[in-house]
Amino acid sequence: MAKFTGKKGKKLAGFSTASMGDIVFILLFFFMVTTTMRESEVKVRTDVPKASEVAKLDRKDLTVYINIGPPIASEQARYGTDTRIQLNDSFKTVDDIRNFIAAFREGLDEKDRPYMTTALKIDKETKMGVVSDVKEELRRCQALKIMYNALKSE
Amino acid sequence: MARKKKEMPDLNGAGMSDISFLLLCFFLMTSSMDQSMGIHRVLPPIPPEDQKVPENQIKGHNVLQVLVDGQDRLSVNARITDLNDLKEAAKEFILNPNNDPSKSSKKEEDIPGVGMYPVSEAVISLQNVRSTSYEAYLRVQNELTKAYNELRDEAAREIFGRKFADLNETQRDAITKIYKQRISESPPKDTRKNRK
Known part of the structure; x- marks a missing residue:
């Protein structure tokens, strides 16, 4: 019967790509929701001062960031408005810097360790007392290369 | 029955642009656009405990005292100075063009590639108190950096006839x-000192 001879010479059907866009968008949303960007969650206000003689940071991967400033508005209910030090994602004290620096240094290649730089992102209204404490602690940790973050003026 | 060779189905390329987008x-989204820029400094290492630090190693006339006080006022050698004058004051102190004995002295040194x-x-000597604001402190640091950068630029022009930024590595080292x-x-x- 004609019904059973239909298979002969039939081409493989090309598959439809119409839904590919949907799949791709689902993937996009998935990654948008799940990726947490490093250094993104800044909990202190770091409104850095302006300076004209700024220089670029040459190796970003050898840089450890320390943020100092008053907690942002949403954190003030819990932490007040006093100047705080933020390492990674949480508020810490000057004494925690030592372990923080040591941990970062451990993660670096042996030959890169002398080039480790500490970038200090400090709010311009911060008092120098805190900054001096941090600098003294960095001296004790042998993390001598520092950079005061600043915006380029002019 | 000999089977007919199957044709490979065409892959639709329309989705390619979606993927690339x-x-x-x-x-x-993930790359952070902010370029970290700032003023670079090297902190002095902490001297070993048993090492005696000679107090008057540097002669008094070689030191320019810069103080930023709690009201963010700037004083140079105990005289209140405007921030705009600091750069010139620092440059003049370092250069000392008239060989004023009250300012810094010079020592002949053998610089590789330049000679004596x-x-x-x-x-x-930059000092501040605990209540100095960071902004004032960094402004002073900036002016001092500017003074050194301008001196280097002038020296580079004088010796090599080019700007400091255009020099090669060895020339730059010499100027530095x-x-x-x-x-x-x-x-x-009043900084905490005796912590372990």
Whole structure:
């Protein structure tokens, strides 16, 4: 019967790509929701001062960031408005810097360790007392290369 | 029955642009655009406990005292100074064109690639108190950096006939040797010291 001879010479059907866009968008949303960007969650206000003689940071991967400033508005209910030090994602004290620096240094290649730089992102209204404490602690940790973050003026 | 050779189905290329847009979006979102820029400094290492630090190693006339007080006022050698005058004051102190004995002295040093050159022995001592604001402090640091950068530029023009930024590595090293940034900072008097 004609019904059973239909298979002969039939081409493989090309598959439809119409839904590919949907799949791709689902993937996009998935990654948008799940990726947490490093250094993104800044909990202190770091409104850095302006300076004209700024220089670029040459190796970003050898840089450890320390943020100092008053907690942002949403954190003030819990932490007040006093100047705080933020390492990674949480508020810490000057004494925690030592372990923080040591941990970062451990993660670096042996030959890169002398080039480790500490970038200090400090709010311009911060008092120098805190900054001096941090600098003294960095001296004790042998993390001598520092950079005061600043915006380029002019 | 000999089977007919199957044709490979065409892959639709229309989705390619979607994928590339997706990747573009992803990298746009994850890369942080802010360029970290700032003023670089090297902190002095802590001397070993048993080492006696000779107090008067640097002669008094070689030190320019810069103080930023609790009201963010700037004083140079105990005279209140405007921030705009600091750069010139620092440059004049380091250069000392008239060989004023009250300002920094010079010492002939052998600079590789340049020869004997009078190198200033000036040290800028920058002090602040705990209540100085960071903004004022960084403005002063900026002016001092500017003073050194301009001195280096002038020296580069004089010796090599080019701007400091256009020099090659060895020339740059030579200029940096001549005008080494010597900014000494002692921590404010009341900084916590005896912590282990």
